[in-house]
Amino acid sequence: MHRKTMNFTLRVWRQKSANAAGRFVDYPARNIPDEASFLEMLDIVNEELEARGEEPIAFDHDCREGICGMCSLVINGLAHGPNGSHATTCQLYMRLFDDGSTIYVEPFRATPFPIIKDLVVHRAALDRIQQAGGFISNRTGSAVDANANPVSKRDADGAMDAAACIGCGACVAACPNASAMLFVGAKVTHFARLPQGQPERDRRVLAMVGQMDKEGFGNCSNHYECEAVCPAEIKVDVIAHLNRDFDIAKLKSATVGV
Amino acid sequence: MHTPHLDSKTPAGPLESKWQRYCFDSKLIAPHNKRKYKILVVGSGLAGGAAAATLAEQGYAVECFCYQDSARRAHSIAAQGGINAAKNYQGDGDSVYRLFFDTIKGGDFRAREANVYRLAEVSSAIIDQCVATGVPFAREYGGLLANRSFGGSQVSRTFYARGQTGQQLLLGAYSSLVRQIGLGAVKMFPRTEMLDLVVVDGHAKGIVVRDMVSGKVRSHAGDAVLLCTGGYGNVFFLSTNAKGCNVTATYRAYKRGAYFANPCFTQIHPTCIPVAGDYQSKLTLMSESLRNDGRVWVPKKKEDCAKPPAQIAEEDRDYYLERKYPSYGNLAPRDISSRSAKEACDDGRGVGPGGLGVYLDFADAIKRFGEPVIKERYGNLFDMYERITGENAYKQPMRIYPAVHYTMGGLWVDYNLMSNLPGLHVLGEANFSDHGANRLGASALMQGLADGYFVIPHTLPNYLATVKPGTVKPDAPEFKQAEAEVNERTRKLLSIKGKRTVDSFHRELGLLMWDKCGMARNEAGLKEALKRIPELRAEFWSNVFVPGEGEELNQSLEKAGRVADFLEFGELMCLDALTRKESCGGHFRTEHQTPDGEALRDDDNYAFVSAWEYVQGGEPVLHKEPLVYENVKLATRSYK
Ligand SMILES: Cc1cc2nc3c(=O)[nH]c(=O)nc-3n(C[C@H](O)[C@H](O)[C@H](O)COP(=O)(O)OP(=O)(O)OC[C@H]3O[C@@H](n4cnc5c(N)ncnc54)[C@H](O)[C@@H]3O)c2cc1C
Ligand code: FES
Numbered sequence: 022m023h024r025k026t027m028n029f030t031l032r033v034w035r036q037k038s039a040n041a042a043g044r045f046v047d048y049p050a051r052n053i054p055d056e057a058s059f060l061e062m063l064d065i066v067n068e069e070l071e072a073r074g075e076e077p078i079a080f081d082h083d084c085r086e087g088i089c090g091m092c093s094l095v096i097n098g099l100a101h102g103p104n105g106s107h108a109t110t111c112q113l114y115m116r117l118f119d120d121g122s123t124i125y126v127e128p129f130r131a132t133p134f135p136i137i138k139d140l141v142v143h144r145a146a147l148d149r150i151q152q153a154g155g156f157i158s159n160r161t162g163s164a165v166d167a168n169a170n171p172v173s174k175r176d177a178d179g180a181m182d183a184a185a186c187i188g189c190g191a192c193v194a195a196c197p198n199a200s201a202m203l204f205v206g207a208k209v210t211h212f213a214r215l216p217q218g219q220p221e222r223d224r225r226v227l228a229m230v231g232q233m234d235k236e237g238f239g240n241c242s243n244h245y246e247c248e249a250v251c252p253a254e255i256k257v258d259v260i261a262h263l264n265r266d267f268d269i270a271k272l273k274s275a276t277v278g279v
Numbered sequence: 280m281h282t283p284h285l286d287s288k289t290p291a292g293p294l295e296s297k298w299q300r301y302c303f304d305s306k307l308i309a310p311h312n313k314r315k316y317k318i319l320v321v322g323s324g325l326a327g328g329a330a331a332a333t334l335a336e337q338g339y340a341v342e343c344f345c346y347q348d349s350a351r352r353a354h355s356i357a358a359q360g361g362i363n364a365a366k367n368y369q370g371d372g373d374s375v376y377r378l379f380f381d382t383i384k385g386g387d388f389r390a391r392e393a394n395v396y397r398l399a400e401v402s403s404a405i406i407d408q409c410v411a412t413g414v415p416f417a418r419e420y421g422g423l424l425a426n427r428s429f430g431g432s433q434v435s436r437t438f439y440a441r442g443q444t445g446q447q448l449l450l451g452a453y454s455s456l457v458r459q460i461g462l463g464a465v466k467m468f469p470r471t472e473m474l475d476l477v478v479v480d481g482h483a484k485g486i487v488v489r490d491m492v493s494g495k496v497r498s499h500a501g502d503a504v505l506l507c508t509g510g511y512g513n514v515f516f517l518s519t520n521a522k523g524c525n526v527t528a529t530y531r532a533y534k535r536g537a538y539f540a541n542p543c544f545t546q547i548h549p550t551c552i553p554v555a556g557d558y559q560s561k562l563t564l565m566s567e568s569l570r571n572d573g574r575v576w577v578p579k580k581k582e583d584c585a586k587p588p589a590q591i592a593e594e595d596r597d598y599y600l601e602r603k604y605p606s607y608g609n610l611a612p613r614d615i616s617s618r619s620a621k622e623a624c625d626d627g628r629g630v631g632p633g634g635l636g637v638y639l640d641f642a643d644a645i646k647r648f649g650e651p652v653i654k655e656r657y658g659n660l661f662d663m664y665e666r667i668t669g670e671n672a673y674k675q676p677m678r679i680y681p682a683v684h685y686t687m688g689g690l691w692v693d694y695n696l697m698s699n700l701p702g703l704h705v706l707g708e709a710n711f712s713d714h715g716a717n718r719l720g721a722s723a724l725m726q727g728l729a730d731g732y733f734v735i736p737h738t739l740p741n742y743l744a745t746v747k748p749g750t751v752k753p754d755a756p757e758f759k760q761a762e763a764e765v766n767e768r769t770r771k772l773l774s775i776k777g778k779r780t781v782d783s784f785h786r787e788l789g790l791l792m793w794d795k796c797g798m799a800r801n802e803a804g805l806k807e808a809l810k811r812i813p814e815l816r817a818e819f820w821s822n823v824f825v826p827g828e829g830e831e832l833n834q835s836l837e838k839a840g841r842v843a844d845f846l847e848f849g850e851l852m853c854l855d856a857l858t859r860k861e862s863c864g865g866h867f868r869t870e871h872q873t874p875d876g877e878a879l880r881d882d883d884n885y886a887f888v889s890a891w892e893y894v895q896g897g898e899p900v901l902h903k904e905p906l907v908y909e910n911v912k913l914a915t916r917s918y919k
Contacts, residue, residue, distance in 0.1 A: 038831065057558050064560055071780045076826045079834055081348065083521040085561050088446055089352040112666050137492055138832045148349050152461035156454035157413050161333040161732050164411035168368060171422025180415040181440060184447060188351055217413050
């Protein structure tokens with residue numbers, strides 16, 4: 022049914038387990054329909070590996086529509102692959118690549134994201150940052166009517182822009198310092214723009230930044246690689262927002278308390 | 280075989296006051312006793328995430344499991360369009376009763392009245408709860424919440440967050456969940472797959488899981504088990520579900536004695552991106568909300584199908600939904616819209632590769648509102664469409680075709696959301712309870728959150744009050760037995776070392792199910808499938824190749840376990856479809872249709888829930904729960 026097929030050489034990071042040494046291994050990817058997604062291309066290569074009795078390449082994925090944040094590859098040196106498309110790996114289509122080219126496929130690399138196997142990494146550090154303060158404490162069933170507190174469209178839209186983060190960790194993988202500031206900034210900004218988020222605003226930012234530091238993420242030194250790769254198009258403005266909220270909260274904690 | 284009717288435990292009294300009465304009559308557990316009860320919540324989607332967070336907040340000791348690397352990635356995240364609630368914020372005549380009625384009718388009168396009424400009743404509190412947790416729903420300039428319309432309803436009651444409503448609702452529930460994890464009230468086990476249910480003295484007391492990183496199999500014991508594991512649409516291989524969605528959790532519970540209800544009720548969603556080739560791994564939904572502004576059409580003449588759409592004159596287009604269902608038009612319910620698309624394509628008037636597609640056209644809406652407005656409403660969907668197809672839907676109509684999307688069937692539960700196995704509760708898409716034979720758009724999110732936030736916290740104590748906490752430990756013989764069976768199965772899968780990949784079996788099963796148990800079914804086809812599935816299963820168990828080892832991260836092994844279960848479950852679906860000799864909602868038996876091709880129900884003989892009991896080595900036994908309608912009148916569903 023499909024019109025065009027392509028051929029590639031994949032240079033893939035293989036690593037048997039967390040402590041094993043890893044290395045690049047070359048695999049041919051032949052007769053790949055140009056309409057296939059990057060992960061479908063990997064499926065085809067894996068099917069061939071299995072048919073030959075070899076172990077397939079392990080990689081994370083689930084929704085395959087760019088929203089769950091589970092897929093996580095560095096492709097030709099870029100988190101989620103050739104950018105400009107602002108898409109996750111699962112939403113990357115082979116027609117974007119040059120026929121006959123060699124494609125490097127690596128896991129997200131960052132100290133807080135240890136490798137489990139091949140291209141699969143641990144990202145629980147991001148969950149722990151959110152655990153520290155990325156929530157509004159309200160008891161189920163205790164809420165007031167949803168229209169009791171009007172929110173300007175500007176703030177609702179701004180909150181939504183930040184809340185769109187899919188938590189994939191590409192920002193960390195792309196940052197030379199492995200900083201998680203875009204991720205943390207997105208969550209802090211989302212809540213800070215809404216009236217419901219105000220009561221815990223100061224505590225939240227202090228707790229989340231505290232946990233981020235504890236997890237070993239680096240600092241932001243304004244490379245903006247994070248914004249460039251973010252599939253949810255989160256803007257670095259959220260980092261400015263984060264810094265401002267953090268400074269205010271610190272000042273308050275030293276004076277009136279948070 | 281004659282079996283006693285199932286008791287739904289629906290409370291007595293008028294529909295409107297059943298739930299309030301029930302809550303008042305419910306048993307309470309004193310705060311200092313709650314932490315003695317351990318609740319195992321399998322799943323962290325809207326149903327599981329909301330339940331785990333709320334039960335922990337109330338003081339129970341909760342353990343929560345999911346197969347993804349984080350609770351935030353449950354498949355609820357992918358829901359696009361919106362969530363219904365009877366707020367009547369638009370003042371357009373909505374009410375709890377209307378939402379209830381639309382849902383019952385939308386389900387083609389195959390759902391339980393009392394459950395659906397309760398769902399409509401708590402819908403309003405869901406929106407309040409979500410806003411309080413910071414869900415950034417769309418708003419109007421005045422600061423109030425905005426609404427859109429969904430299929431099968433003539434009011435505007437759907438709340439949304441751009442095209443990412445599921446994401447925002449799930450992240451709301453997730454934030455409450457992580458708060459409880461941080462407080463130590465929930466222990467979270469990501470990358471952990473449930474492979475069996477453990478029943479002790481007739482009560483569900485635990486689960487056997489596999490740690491997907493180390494590959495180690497272990498048990499967890501608890502005082503109640505909540506399965507919130509989502510739907511089984513992946514039995515068709517191609518569906519809009521995430522790749523990991525499975526039937527394993529619910530099917531294993533079925534094999535331990537829980538009844539499986541209406542397994543053949545599956546929803547084929549009308550607006551998905553058409554299949555492009557056999558390399559394809561999943562199908563992508565284009566939200567139903569698009570039908571607010573998009574018009575569905577195919578050429579009137581077969582000869583026009585190959586022409587570019589712009590060259591087909593207005594009078595040569597068949598806007599078939601508007602023609603056949605003038606009062607609902609493009610917002611006709613999903614089962615009806617899907618079937619109409621199939622009819623048009625079967626008639627040779629489909630468009631695009633293989634003739635399996637129809638147009639969803641935004642030209643009129645863009646003319647009326649301008650491109651920026653359409654972009655604001657659906658921008659991310661148009662972007663996704665372009666990424667996948669390489670086509671710009673602002674300039675030319677989208678091509679869409681129906682695809683498997685949702686499963687109304689699931690484990691049987693009573694009004695308490697408890698299965699026939701005491702202690703085993705089932706929430707969200709994993710149960711069967713609220714959508715009958717067809718689910719209306721924007722009501723699965725509503726049901727997941729209703730079950731998790733507002734129903735189970737009230738119904739679970741009624742069970743817990745009857746059991747002494749902490750009586751069963753994971754070293755009980757029933758656990759050891761179940762663990763041994765899981766390990767044996769793994770060993771067997773790894774030792775076959777055959778010639779075919781797991782995916783090749785899954786694809787073959789999927790195609791078979793789509794052909795014989797998909798949008799249209801009939802006796803001959805179903806019988807053929809019932810013959811073919813056991814053959815395919817036998818081949819699987821003698822010729823599948825599963826590489827690697829058990830005690831490591833092994834994605835082929837994970838898939839193999841799920842496909843092995845689909846290969847059994849598919850048979851149950853076909854059996855259910857064969858047994859139900861009527862058409863209703865998504866279950867369309869070609870032998871039972873009206874002269875103009877609509878579903879023909881048989882209320883005299885089939886107004887019941889089919890609940891199947893597993894019998895080792897024999898045919899499953901059918902139990903019936905009669906559906907008694909005290910409030911709505913059973914009528915032919917018409918959207919004309
Ligand atoms: C693309 C798409 C769009 C949709 N859009 C809408 C919409 O606009 N409005 C609407 O109302 N509905 C929509 N739906 C339907 C709705 O999203 C789902 O029905 C609903 O979110 C299901 O929620 P859940 O909590 O029951 O299950 P899920 O969110 O699927 O969660 C299942 C959980 O169970 C876990 N799990 C599963 N199996 C196992 C196992 N064996 N062991 C351990 N854990 C397991 C998973 O890890 C996950 O945490 C959509 C569905 C899809 C696919
Ligand atoms: S697989 Fe879900 S975002 Fe890529």
